[in-house]
Amino acid sequence: MTRTEDRLRAALDDAAQTVAPDSLVPLTVPPRRRFTWMAPLAVAAALALVVFGVTTLIPKPSDEPDRTAFAGAPTHLLAIRKGQAVVLDGTGRKVADVPAAQGRYEGVAATADRRTFFLAAAAGKDEYLLYRVEIAADGSPSRPRPLPGGAVRLAVHSFGSENGFAAAPDGSKVALVGLQSHPRTTAVVIDARTGARRTWSAPGSGWIKSVSWSPDNRTLGFLWWDGQALTKKATLRLLDTSRDGTDLLASRPLRTIEVSGPGIPAHGEMNVFTFNPDGETLTAQVQGAEYGPDDVPESALAGLSARTGEPTGWTARLPVDSFFVKTDASGNHFLQVDDGRLGRVDNGRFSWITKTHEEYEDASW
Structure with missing residues (x-):
C-alpha cells in the first residue's frame, strides 16, 4: 500500500x-x-x-526488517554507507569494515562468484580510483587492491540510484558511465587486469544510466534518454563491446522504457534494470505515473525477455518507488536501496533489510 x-x-x-x-x-x-x-x-x-x-484485505509489507535466512540467498553483501564500505550479512547485520583506500567510496559492483567485488572511490573532482576486494566465506574482506591505469576521469551522476557502475560476471572488466567532456555522454570500459580502457560516447544532451553486463561478458546494456525528446526516444540499448568503434549509439535498441502488462503499474517506465544470470531475461524496476506532487507512484519489479524486451509475466510489487535493482547469482534474490534504506526481494516477495534510512548509497551481493 x-x-x-x-x-x-x-x-x-x-x-x-x-x-x-x-x-x-x-x-x-x-x-x-x-x-x-x-x-x-x-x-x-x-x-x-x-x-x-x-x-484491510491487501497485505501491507511490514516496515520491520525481516531476519529470515532465505534459502539460496547470498550470505553477505557489500554496501557503501557515508563513503565507507562495509560487509553485512543477509539480514543487514554488520560483519566487518572494508579497509579505507584513497578517496571516498561511492560505488560497488559484484562479479558472478559474489566473492569478488569492485569499488569506485572519488579521488578528486570527477576522478575515480577503482579497487578490487575479495570477501571470504565468513565475510572478512581483503585489503582493497587498486586496478592498474590510475584514475578514471568521468563526471558520474550517481552510482547507487542510477546503477552507473557494473562489473562483468567473470571479473575481467568494469564499466562506468557519465559525462567525460561536456556535453559528450560516455561509457568507459576498463580491463581489470591491465587497466586498458575503451570509451564510447555520444554528442548532445543525452543521458545514460543503469549499466549491466550480460553473462556473455561482452554485451553492455544501458538506458538511454535523448535530451531532445525524453519521452519518445528513451530506450534500453545493448552495446557489443567486442566490436570496433566508439559511437555509443551504434548500440542496438532493445525496447523503449515504457512497459505494460499484468502486474505492472499503469503507464509504467523503467528506472533501472539488470541482466539476470541466465542471460535470457532481465529484471527491471518499473514506476507508474504520478498523479500529484504528494503522490507515491506504484512500483514493481518486472521480468523482461533479453531477446525481445517484452514482459515475461513475472512481477513483484514494491512498497516504494526505488531507483535501484541488483540481482544475486541465482536470479531469485534482488537488492533494493530506497532513500538510504536497504531492502530485498526474495522469490517475488519484498522485505526490508535495515530498520531505518541509514544513508546507504550503494550495495551489491
Whole structure:
C-alpha cells in the first residue's frame, strides 16, 4: 500500500467515526432516477467502510526488517554507507569494515562468484580510483587492491540510484558511465587486469544510466534518454563491446522504457534494470505515473525477455518507488536501496533489510 493510500484510508476512517450510527438509513435507488438518493453523510460513511474493508484485505509489507535466512540467498553483501564500505550479512547485520583506500567510496559492483567485488572511490573532482576486494566465506574482506591505469576521469551522476557502475560476471572488466567532456555522454570500459580502457560516447544532451553486463561478458546494456525528446526516444540499448568503434549509439535498441502488462503499474517506465544470470531475461524496476506532487507512484519489479524486451509475466510489487535493482547469482534474490534504506526481494516477495534510512548509497551481493 502506498503512503497516499495510507493517508486516504486514515482520513476516511476518521470521517466515518463522526457519523452517528442511528443517522444512517438503508440506501435505496428510486426507479429511473440517478444519484438523487446519495445523502452526503451516508456516502462518506459508506465509502469509508468500503475503502477500509478493501484495503484491510491487501497485505501491507511490514516496515520491520525481516531476519529470515532465505534459502539460496547470498550470505553477505557489500554496501557503501557515508563513503565507507562495509560487509553485512543477509539480514543487514554488520560483519566487518572494508579497509579505507584513497578517496571516498561511492560505488560497488559484484562479479558472478559474489566473492569478488569492485569499488569506485572519488579521488578528486570527477576522478575515480577503482579497487578490487575479495570477501571470504565468513565475510572478512581483503585489503582493497587498486586496478592498474590510475584514475578514471568521468563526471558520474550517481552510482547507487542510477546503477552507473557494473562489473562483468567473470571479473575481467568494469564499466562506468557519465559525462567525460561536456556535453559528450560516455561509457568507459576498463580491463581489470591491465587497466586498458575503451570509451564510447555520444554528442548532445543525452543521458545514460543503469549499466549491466550480460553473462556473455561482452554485451553492455544501458538506458538511454535523448535530451531532445525524453519521452519518445528513451530506450534500453545493448552495446557489443567486442566490436570496433566508439559511437555509443551504434548500440542496438532493445525496447523503449515504457512497459505494460499484468502486474505492472499503469503507464509504467523503467528506472533501472539488470541482466539476470541466465542471460535470457532481465529484471527491471518499473514506476507508474504520478498523479500529484504528494503522490507515491506504484512500483514493481518486472521480468523482461533479453531477446525481445517484452514482459515475461513475472512481477513483484514494491512498497516504494526505488531507483535501484541488483540481482544475486541465482536470479531469485534482488537488492533494493530506497532513500538510504536497504531492502530485498526474495522469490517475488519484498522485505526490508535495515530498520531505518541509514544513508546507504550503494550495495551489491
